[in-house]
Amino acid sequence: EAGVTQSPTHLIKTRGQQVTLRCSPISGHTSVYWYQQALGLGLQFLLWYDEGEERNRGNFPPRFSGRQFPNYSSELNVNALELEDSALYLCASSSARGGMRNTEAFFGQGTRLTVV
Amino acid sequence: AQRVTQPEKLLSVFKGAPVELKCNYSYSGSPELFWYVQYSRQRLQLLLRHISRESIKGFTADLNKGETSFHLKKPFAQEEDSAMYYCAYSGAGSYQLTFGKGTKLSVIP
Numbered sequence: 001e002a003g004v005t006q007s008p009t010h011l012i013k014t015r016g017q018q019v020t021l022r023c024s025p026i027s028g029h030t031s032v033y034w035y036q037q038a039l040g041l042g043l044q045f046l047l048w049y050d051e052g053e054e055r056n057r058g059n060f061p062p063r064f065s066g067r068q069f070p071n072y073s074s075e076l077n078v079n080a081l082e083l084e085d086s087a088l089y090l091c092a093s094s095s096a097r098g099g100m101r102n103t104e105a106f107f108g109q110g111t112r113l114t115v116v
Numbered sequence: 117a118q119r120v121t122q123p124e125k126l127l128s129v130f131k132g133a134p135v136e137l138k139c140n141y142s143y144s145g146s147p148e149l150f151w152y153v154q155y156s157r158q159r160l161q162l163l164l165r166h167i168s169r170e171s172i173k174g175f176t177a178d179l180n181k182g183e184t185s186f187h188l189k190k191p192f193a194q195e196e197d198s199a200m201y202y203c204a205y206s207g208a209g210s211y212q213l214t215f216g217k218g219t220k221l222s223v224i225p
Contacts, residue, residue: 042217099211107160
């Protein structure tokens with residue numbers, strides 16, 4: 001069974017640019033979560049999508065946004081990139097609306113974003 | 117603010133020695149607590165959760181509501197236990213997890 005897949009694995013952007021990161025959940029999973037893992041800050045919750053709707057977002061500015069498609073894949077968009085956006089962006093999926101609290105969440109390998 | 121604290125960034129133990137990875141949380145309700153692990157070049161994965169009361173790979177963790185702790189323990193460390201360990205919790209009514217900053221466990225042969 002394929003796991004959670006993320007693309008691209010690495011990318012470099014310049015300050016002020018926009019970036020789109022992609023995530024494909026495990027087949028049958030309807031919930032997708034995005035986390036930012038910046039150096040020294042641990043995993044910070046960004047966004048949660050379920051059944052195509054944004055269900056919750058973390059304490060991040062509006063230039064972080066995303067969407068979930070009918071096939072449950074998801075995109076994370078970051079506008080007006082800043083140097084401090086450099087981080088590993090992790091996507092996770094889970095099988096039910098009980099979310100990560102009630103069902104096991106499976107993580108992707110992440111996308112390493114470097115902003116210069 | 118609701119937080120998960122892992123006081124040690126790095127913990128080094130010798131093979132065969134006991135291991136205790138500390139985790140404290142600040143939450144007044146009834147949280148669900150988890151330990152996630154990331155081995156070298158592998159994905160972050162669930163190790164155990166307090167509600168299942170399982171022992172996984174010899175690790176156990178007991179939720180102590182009085183001390184608001186969920187320490188991860190193993191009586192005899194193995195080299196393959198070397199990894200990054202994250203404590204996480206989910207508060208009542210929350211569907212995502214809040215993670216600690218992680219502790220890197222290094223088991224010395």
